[in-house]
Amino acid sequence: MKPKSKILIIAGSDSSGGAGIQADIKTVTALGGYAMTAVTAVTVQNTTGVSSVIPINPKQIGKQIIFTCRDIKPNGIKIGMLHSSQVIKSVAKALKKVKTSKIVLDPVMVAKGGSRLINQSAIKTLKNELIKKAYLITPNIPEAEVLTKIKIKNLEDMIHAANILLKLGAKNILLKGGHRKSKYMEDILLNRNGIKIFKNKKMKTRNTHGTGCTLSSAIATFLSCGKPLKKSCELGIKYVNQAIGSNPGYGKGHGPINHLNSILINRKFR
Ligand SMILES: Nc1ncnc2c1ncn2[C@@H]1O[C@H](COP(=O)(O)OP(=O)(O)OP(=O)(O)O)[C@@H](O)[C@H]1O
Numbered sequence: 001m002k003p004k005s006k007i008l009i010i011a012g013s014d015s016s017g018g019a020g021i022q023a024d025i026k027t028v029t030a031l032g033g034y035a036m037t038a039v040t041a042v043t044v045q046n047t048t049g050v051s052s053v054i055p056i057n058p059k060q061i062g063k064q065i066i067f068t069c070r071d072i073k074p075n076g077i078k079i080g081m082l083h084s085s086q087v088i089k090s091v092a093k094a095l096k097k098v099k100t101s102k103i104v105l106d107p108v109m110v111a112k113g114g115s116r117l118i119n120q121s122a123i124k125t126l127k128n129e130l131i132k133k134a135y136l137i138t139p140n141i142p143e144a145e146v147l148t149k150i151k152i153k154n155l156e157d158m159i160h161a162a163n164i165l166l167k168l169g170a171k172n173i174l175l176k177g178g179h180r181k182s183k184y185m186e187d188i189l190l191n192r193n194g195i196k197i198f199k200n201k202k203m204k205t206r207n208t209h210g211t212g213c214t215l216s217s218a219i220a221t222f223l224s225c226g227k228p229l230k231k232s233c234e235l236g237i238k239y240v241n242q243a244i245g246s247n248p249g250y251g252k253g254h255g256p257i258n259h260l261n262s263i264l265i266n267r268k269f270r
């Protein structure tokens, strides 16, 4: 089987393999794409938590992007954790040299346990320099709260926050509902043309490590193959849903999901 498209992943490494660049590569590969990477940080972690983070020099991150894409042009780009203002600026500058319109930005800011991963100045740079450049942004609820400065408790608040993000210059917003304490998961896709709500049953499991990384990479892969936005989000959410449902139960903490569930999706939607 030949890869369907080429995707550049700009994100941090997760040594436990469940999230970050490892989850991104597994997702892109399982869905039939070719994955390239620009590593932004190396984390030492397992399913019980993060032990340390080693940042990569911002210049080297930019160089990974430019040098790699000069040779193999990506059809889509997924951006994950960018830990500092300098890194965000370096990535924004490098992306000017890579003419790929399908950029999915997962604005990772808050870790599963609730701790902030980036500082105020990085949040400002993200707002000013990157959000407008992305084709789609995929914040979770805590991240949308930080970006919009409003509290999100229910679906109405989610819609309100997505509208604020639209006013901030985002083209398309997929606001993920994974953090709401409700029976159903509601992810909302909003742009100037309207709104679509994806509703799924919340699965009772602690094994949801890397759901966000996986979802943004899956959507970037579907977009890079030429699928429309709404369909790409629908397929991405379905892929994550099946991956949670068939999680292998590894580790003593928040275990990984199962990235090898793509075959069903391909058959169903081809
Ligand atoms: N328990 C669950 N059952 C079903 N779907 C879930 C569950 N938890 C998360 N999801 C889905 O997973 C996707 C990712 O959402 P989530 O809000 O968890 O992202 P995230 O917080 O960025 O994840 P991460 O912690 O990996 O960064 C969404 O489509 C969400 O609806």
Ligand SMILES: [Mg+2]
Pocket: 106, 108, 140, 212, 213
């Ligand atoms: Mg996330």
